Structures are given as C-alpha cells and as structure tokens.
Amino acid sequence: SGLTLGAEAITARCAFLAEADQLKRIDRATTLCDGSRQENSAEHSWHLALYALALADHAPIDVSIFRVIRMLLLHDLVEIDAGDAPIYAQTEASQKEIAQAELAAADRIFGILPASEGAALRALWDEFEAAETADARFAKALDRFQPPIQNLASGGLSWKRNGVGFDMIEARVGATIRRSVPLLWQHIAPRIRAVTGI
Amino acid sequence: SGLTLGAEAITARCAFLAEADQLKRIDRATTLCDGSRQENSAEHSWHLALYALALADHAPIDVSIFRVIRMLLLHDLVEIDAGDAPIYAQTEASQKEIAQAELAAADRIFGILPASEGAALRALWDEFEAAETADARFAKALDRFQPPIQNLASGGLSWKRNGVGFDMIEARVGATIRRSVPLLWQHIAPRIRAVTGI
Ligand SMILES: [Ca+2]
Numbered sequence: 301s302g303l304t305l306g307a308e309a310i311t312a313r314c315a316f317l318a319e320a321d322q323l324k325r326i327d328r329a330t331t332l333c334d335g336s337r338q339e340n341s342a343e344h345s346w347h348l349a350l351y352a353l354a355l356a357d358h359a360p361i362d363v364s365i366f367r368v369i370r371m372l373l374l375h376d377l378v379e380i381d382a383g384d385a386p387i388y389a390q391t392e393a394s395q396k397e398i399a400q401a402e403l404a405a406a407d408r409i410f411g412i413l414p415a416s417e418g419a420a421l422r423a424l425w426d427e428f429e430a431a432e433t434a435d436a437r438f439a440k441a442l443d444r445f446q447p448p449i450q451n452l453a454s455g456g457l458s459w460k461r462n463g464v465g466f467d468m469i470e471a472r473v474g475a476t477i478r479r480s481v482p483l484l485w486q487h488i489a490p491r492i493r494a495v496t497g498i
Numbered sequence: 499s500g501l502t503l504g505a506e507a508i509t510a511r512c513a514f515l516a517e518a519d520q521l522k523r524i525d526r527a528t529t530l531c532d533g534s535r536q537e538n539s540a541e542h543s544w545h546l547a548l549y550a551l552a553l554a555d556h557a558p559i560d561v562s563i564f565r566v567i568r569m570l571l572l573h574d575l576v577e578i579d580a581g582d583a584p585i586y587a588q589t590e591a592s593q594k595e596i597a598q599a600e601l602a603a604a605d606r607i608f609g610i611l612p613a614s615e616g617a618a619l620r621a622l623w624d625e626f627e628a629a630e631t632a633d634a635r636f637a638k639a640l641d642r643f644q645p646p647i648q649n650l651a652s653g654g655l656s657w658k659r660n661g662v663g664f665d666m667i668e669a670r671v672g673a674t675i676r677r678s679v680p681l682l683w684q685h686i687a688p689r690i691r692a693v694t695g696i
Contacts (some may be wrong), residue, residue, distance in 0.1 A: 311685075318531050324541045333519040340541065349571050350572075353619070354574075358503065358508070366564040374551075402660065483503075487505065487508050
C-alpha cells in the first residue's frame with residue numbers, strides 16, 4: 301500500500317536508520333577481546349546477533365532464533381538517548397531513572413518509523429525488556445554471556461577496572477544466563493572464578 | 499547430540515565468536531553520519547541487518563528476511579584476514595587478489611566452528627558472494643545502499659575525500675541496488691547527484 305511502500309515510508313525508514321547510526325557512538329564498560337578500547341553498543345548488538353546464530357543449538361526448544369535476533373538488533377537503540385548503564389554500577393534508584401529515560405527514548409526512536417512498523421518493533425523491544433518469554437530470556441542470556449567472554453579474553457580487564465568480583469558477576473549476570481541456558485553459565489563460571497581469583 | 503551440544507562444541511563456538519570480535523577493528527572508507535570517524539565493519543554489519551528489518555517491505559516478494567539478515571551478519575567476517583577493500587578503489591587485478599584472500603579467510607574462520615555448523619554458515623557466505631539468489635541480491639543491495647545514506651548525511655565526505663563522482667557511484671553501487679530494489683536507487687540517485695554536483 302501507499303502507506304508502507306510509498307516515498308514517504310522510505311523517507312521515514314531512512315530517517316530511522318540514520319538515527320540508529322548514533323548507537324555507534326555509545327561506549328560500553330566492556331572492552332574488545334584485546335583490551336585495546338571499549339566496545340560500542342552498535343558493534344555489541346552485531347556481536348550478540350552472531351552469538352544467537354552460532355549458539356542456536358543451545359537455545360531452549362521453544363525459542364525462535366529469528367525473533368531473538370530481531371530483539372538483539374533493536375535492544376540497545378534506546379541508549380542513543382538514555383546512554384549505556386554499566387550493569388555493575390546500577391542501584392535500585394538508578395534503574396528506575398534509566399527505565400523512564402529508556403521508555404521515552406523508545407517512544408521517540410520507534411516513533412520515527414511508519415506507525416504499524418514502529419509499533420511492531422517497539423513490541424519486540426517491550427518483550428525483550430519484560431524478559432518473560434522464552435525468546436526474550438534467551439536474548440537476555442546472550443546479552444549477559446558475551447561481556448564475560450570479552451572480559452575473559454582480556455584477562456578480566458573491565459572487572460578489575462571496576463572492582464567487580466565473582467559474587468557480583470554471578471548475581472547480575474550468572475542468574476540471567478542460567479535462567480535460559482544453564483549450560484552456558486556452567487561453561488564460564490569456573491573460568492570467571494579463576495580470573496577474579498575468588 | 500554430543501557433537502553439537504557438548505562442551506567441545508561450546509568451546510569451538512566461543513572461539514569463533516571471540517575471533518569475530520576482530521571485525522570491530524576493521525575500518526571502512528565510509529564515515530559515521532556525523533563524519534566524526536570511519537565506520538568499522540562490525541557496526542556496519544549491525545546497521546545492515548537493521549536495514550533489512552526496517553526495509554523488509556521493499557524486498558522482492560520471494561526474499562526471506564531471516565536468510566538475508568544471517569548473510570549480512572556474516573558477510574564481512576572474511577575482512578578479519580583480508581581487510582576491507584573500498585569499492586571505489588578496486589581494479590580487476592585487485593578484485594582477483596581480494597577474492598583469493600577472502601576464500602582463504604572463509605576456510606579459516608568458518609572452520610573454527612563444529613563442521614556442520616561451519617559448513618552451513620559458509621554456504622550462506624558463498625551464496626552472498628555469488629549474488630545469484632534473490633536473498634543474496636537483496637543483501638548486496640543493502641550493502642550498497644547504506645554507505646550512500648551515511649555519505650549523504652555527512653555532505654558527501656568520503657566521496658569528496660576519495661574523488662568519487664556520480665557516474666562511478668551509479669556503476670559500482672546503483673547497479674547492484676537497482677537489480678534488487680529499483681525504488682531504493684530512485685530514492686537516493688537525485689540526492690547523490692545534488693551532493694556530488696554532477
Ligand atoms: Ca565490505
């Protein structure tokens with residue numbers, strides 16, 4: 301139809317995609333594997349989608365990898381307005397503030413798209429945030445699994461920088477991984493213990 | 499099975515994913531929309547997958563967006579070994595050399611994965627490179643469509659830097675876009691003409 305296929309729809313989609321470009325400027329606490337610099341949220345999102353592809357065999361049986369990948373491609377767009385909140389620095393009060401900023405960001409950013417398309421992508425983002433479906437829980441698990449892999453590769457660089465120990469990693473990362481794919485947590489827990497030394 | 503779900507398979511997949519991290523260090527000729535720095539191939543791959551999601555309504559009817567996104571997530575991994583070859587700098591001789599380096603890179607990088615999984619992802623990369631299927635042609639069209647959008651946003655920064663005019667853009671970029679989605683080329687061609695001034 302004219303609404304989804306006309307020149308106006310292309311213009312809106314290209315405006316959304318140009319807006320998304322700004323995610324490349326949001327730096328995260330985690331470094332690249334070689335420790336040379338911090339990772340940004342755009343390349344992190346790409347890496348997570350690749351994690352979903354490569355680790356698809358480990359997903360619970362009711363998971364749709366395509367839906368997971370769509371969630372992962374979108375999940376950090378709100379950081380363009382709200383910034384990245386390092387997981388080990390969060391408090392209950394800061395989480396509430398962040399959640400509000402992210403909701404406003406989602407309204408604005410998905411609102412750039414034609415209405416029905418924006419609503420569909422926004423629904424995927426809401427589902428990811430709620431972490432109640434099997435797809436969202438697997439996506440969240442990957443979002444928690446990738447940073448420790450980067451950290452282990454760099455000898456625990458950002459854990460040491462931020463004074464993070466095993467118990468905190470287990471509470472803020474391990475629990476979310478284990479809820480979807482216990483095996484992935486079992487795989488890295490002993491390696492994390494060895495690097496954090498506790 | 500033990501082959502795809504055991505500890506060895508996880509170790510191989512994590513090694514592949516850690517190897518993929520190096521794509522974040524491969525810089526392309528194109529800059530971010532604001533011209534602040536060159537884009538790297540990892541964040542470029544994320545952006546292309548998002549293009550596929552947002553522009554899915556414009557894909558030819560026989561295209562599978564999930565297959566396209568899988569191709570786009572993988573398509574530049576070979577640059578970890580072979581580097582990025584800016585499209586406007588390529589000659590027939592350089593293209594032959596690049597193609598050989600990329601084949602060797604594909605053998606090495608997909609070879610890190612468990613055999614059947616590596617073969618499946620390698621087949622998607624081969625299909626993308628051959629550009630003969632509808633999925634591969636749509637993926638290629640997006641790979642050619644995104645850089646001009648970045649370039650237009652920055653006032654044609656990397657075209658000016660590299661002395662690239664409209665005819666060259668039409669030949670090396672326009673033709674590939676038009677072959678899959680004529681409307682997308684029609685959308686940007688007049689804007690490119692206005693910026694390149696020819
Ligand atoms: Ca490339």
